Amino acid sequence: MSEEHQDAVPEVDASDAAADAVAVTDDPTKAFSFSPEREKKYEEIVRRYPTRLSAIMPMLWLCQDEWGWLKPGVPEWVAARLEVPISRVYEIISFYTMYYTENPGTYNLQVCRNISCHMAGSGKITKHLCKKLGVGLNETDSEGRFRVEEVECLGACGMGPMMQVGKDFYEHLTEEKVDELIEQWRRDG
Amino acid sequence: MAYSVHGPKAVSGGAGARLRRGEAFYLVEIVRGMAITMRHLLYNMFHSSTMPTLEYPDERPEHGPWLRGRHRLMKREDGSPRCVACQMCATICPADCISILAQDDDRPDVEKSPESFEINLLRCVYCGMCVEACPCDAIRMDTGIFELAADSREAFIVDREFLLNNTTDGVNR
Amino acid sequence: MNEMLTELGYTLGKIGFMLAVILGLLPAMIWAERKGAAYMQDRIGPNRASIGGIFRMGGLVHPIADVLKLVFKEDIVPAGVNRFFYHLAPFLVMVIALTTFAVIPFGDALYLGDKVIKLQVADLNVGVLYILAMTSLSVYGIVLAGWASNNKYSFLGGIRATSQMISYELNMGLAVMSLILATGTVRMDEMVQFQGHLLFGFLPAWGVVVQPLGFILFLVALFAETNRNPFDLPEGESELVSGYHTEYSSLKFALFFMAEYANMIVGAAIVSTLFFGGWQVPWLSTDLLRAHAGPLLTGSAIGATVLSFVFTAATWRHYERFRGRLGDRRELEPLILGILFFALGLATLGYVVFQKPWTIDSAMAAHFATVAQIGSFLLKTVFFAWLFIWVRWTLPRFRYDQLMRLGWTTMLPLALLNFFVTAGVVLLVNS
């Protein structure tokens, strides 16, 4: 993973920072800023945990809520704001699977692949989704809207095959049902 | 064995080697011995082609794959040496005849390679331990070349290129 | 004055012949030693050196190569040697070996018109004693070499040679004395003449017949005196690292080397002269040879022709069989030799057909007889020289105490016994 990040880092200073219209500043704590209500949550988080290291994970969640994924530069910003070593932040990001360092798209279709869902046909669903959307597994489509991902058990074994999109579960999936859902999301934009 | 200068018993050797009456008169035995050698001579004069001797430079001996001849360095598919300069051979060598200088290799799949690889063939005792020690099968002694001749001692210190290209004409280049 | 010059010329001629025999036989002996040893031991022996890349002559080129090598090798004189004796020793050995030959007759007296030429370099009236004297002298070279080398091994070799010489000189002398008693003369030519008789009408009165025990004693003593196996303890490689000539190199070593073979040849000549009738052709006295020269010469010529054609066939067969095996010019050798043999065969055949050798005149007959006698002498010499080689590659070396015991406790009593018995028999016969 380190390679990717090394490549990504220079972009923070040049294009990304400029694109976000953030004032270029020497102070890394000001590279990004939360929306006011998240800023409030941030304050809560920092207050809740005894050490700053413990606050890294909820802080990263907050960032992911704000921007959808951990844009280049955000981990550095987190480290600067929490005054923790950047290596710790990256250790956490790379350890957990649900921190996204690549844009997961608007709709991240997380299909369960564990045994119950698999026996109920999740494999077929995944394949169908990939074919319909024209993407491979763990790939985002060209418009940056859909991404198909296989995940481990989400605790809905009785309702398989199932997938999670955002915070919603979609259960008892069939190919038709999936088609419908996609049509709907396409309409929603 | 302590031997006495007296009596034929001491001369003839062990207890079971007592001479028979005819043998004690040596002349007959000498003549018999000479007959044996003459028989060989005459036989070989007329059957020289069946002689077991190998007429060496004209006839080459057939030796088994176990013969340890002059060393060679194995190559990778791209022609570079397989050797990674791990110095195992130089370490095990009882004659201390191998000297290797390692270098960083830029190629993606090769990390380390020998910058120089020299074997002093005059020091080498052809024990084959380097071959045994090599973890990369980079050095072998299977060339079958066992006759080495050159005009100078320096010529026996063979380098990487020589060992890689493994010319078959002795040490002389 | 003129007569003296002619006499000198004849003597020089005889000396020349003598040297030619010894020096000519030398390389042949070396070749025979190496090749004979090889064949006895089921090896091929020397066959690499060649002339012009063609002629290998079954290894006969090797002695030439050997000599060339020895000539061009570095002559090393070790530190601490006695320079005078160190340089003298090899020459002493060689010169003595050559001079011993002087008293050996190699043919019956040749009558050229009214001139009588004795085929003997020096007709001493004490010829046998001269031989005994010279053979004893030869040890001086070895002792000097051993002592002057300033090397304990060389010195031990020299000491061994001396004591060996003393021990066996005695037996040799006694054996010769018995022979002198039997033949009644100490002149070499008379001894040979004596051996021309026939005993009981069919047995040549050779020394070996008259003195069988004396012959064996003499032969053994001769082996010891020439330092040949099984009595080559002075050079005993295993314990003395080559003994007296360890410190010699290059030509001086070559001299020792050649002296050994010269000694063998001379020894062989002495044995054949004393015990095998010298130049006598068995059953064919000089008179008989001259009388029947025609048929004998014809027979010899035809024999030579047949032999030549046999060799031609053999070489051709060899050429056919081994063609393509070596892949170079060496393969041509049997072909060329075959052609030469064929030419030789044709020549002898032509000689028989056109020269009609059975019509030989009496002057030529005398020459034929002399040639035949010289041939007979050389044949016997070569045989005994070969015997030296043959024995060497058959018998192992004695241990030194064995050598001494053999000399003093076995051979000396036997020699004395032989001497007294001979004396008694001679006394009986003469009275």
Add this chain to the structure above:
Amino acid sequence: MAKIIVDGKEHECEEGQNLFQAIKAAKGRPLPHFCYHPALPVAGVCRMCQVEIEGVPRPVIACNAQVKDGMEVRTETDRIADVVQQILNFHLLHHPVDCPVCDQAGECALQDQYMNYGLYEASVDVEDKIHKDKVKPIGELVMLDAERCVLCARCTRFTSEITKTHEMGIFNRGNHAEIDVAPGRTLDNNYSLNTVDLCPVGALTSRDFRFKRRVWWLENTPSVCAGCATGCNMTIDHSEGTVYRCRPRPNVEVNSYWMCDEGRLLYHRLHDEDRLRTPVVAAEEGPRTVDWDEAYARVQSLLTADGGETRRVAVIASAHATVEELHALGRFADGIGAAKIGYRLEGSEMGEADDLLVSADRTPNAEGARRLGWSQFLGEELRAQASSDTVLLVLKNDFAAFDENGVDLLSAYAGVVVLGTHQDATMDLADVGLPVLSYAESDGLFVNEKGRAQELHASIAGPESARHAVVVLAELGRLLGKEFGWEDPAALRRDLVATEAGWGALATGIDRTGVLLDVVSDGAAIGAESGSEGGGE
């Protein structure tokens, strides 16, 4: 005090002591381990040091356990052997086994443990192994091979706990976990090579030492770093007359287990191009190499004034010289009545200190010089001695590099003789330059800034014609008709202990951690009374 029983044998140790260390003390050798390091916080990740404790159902790792009185520990049971082998199996599962190209081979913990506890058939094919970064330079001096890593976290603990620079971390998880520097960071602190020493395997290797020499050919000589006044203990690894690397030698009193990169790489100077290998004399066209006889002849002619009488001599000492050399110079100067100028220009060779090891004073033996009665000097003192009737003798001091006025002053002297190791700025101005042995090539003592005398040992032979400075001083004394009677540093040290106060602590010999000298009042010359009242040991 607590008693524990290790493999049936009783052992005394401290209650609450780390069990790993207690067992190491009891057995005389450590348990198999990768991650445990006495100077780093316990991580307990390698699971190699498992032991059976009576009453505890499962094996526990000793490094994370504490000694309790009466504890019964077994370390050599079949079960432990089996556990360790299986743990080792996991460690080696995705190891590339590229020992032939690995610099760690020969001092690799994996190799050692495998030979001791492993020797099983590998269960993973080479093709099935997970591949990670190889040959990745993560800093100026450190090369990373993530495949070889056993994730002992020593390097990350070092960067977070010792240097507190946090360059390194363990990223990803499970089979894919690997050490690396954080994105955008490089391992560029002044202590980066310590991670290489710490690394029990070949994951982190020194780019400086990389492929230079196999470690089993290196000879180790204990010595002391000459880079600054801290006097870090180090081991010089050398072979066939060449120094290949320097590693810290543990000494809790001085440098713990660490050493700065700057100090480690100082050995390159020993083999520099500008190393003085033969005596040189100044000539019109520049320095000319000569033999010793000619050099001494030149010294003789410098010392002889036009009138034939002997000229005066002034000597300059150095904080780079060993105690023995300084003592020899002092006795030399006293013996011939020379003026003693001092050991360095005031304040020169001072740099920045850091809060770990590096001292501001970049000379190794300033304290030794001070205790021997040498003082720092100013350009003024140099000027005061300058005259056309005085020859200046300089021992291992490159003061000309620090003072331009001093350079001008040198021409005022009748001659300048320099005993040095390199063709440096002072040597360039010398009339005669005499090559002497450096700190790595001679025995001697350095006294660090805290007054600890530590021994140097000769590792390599040095340039062929270089001589030990004390030998050169003795020979120079002979030129002046003065016999000093010392032949080697050892004789001088004996003389020092016998004649000078304040060095008594040396009398009984010095162990590998050095010996603390008596405290002396700051800046004062050592008197008999101040030497006797000190008691710092």
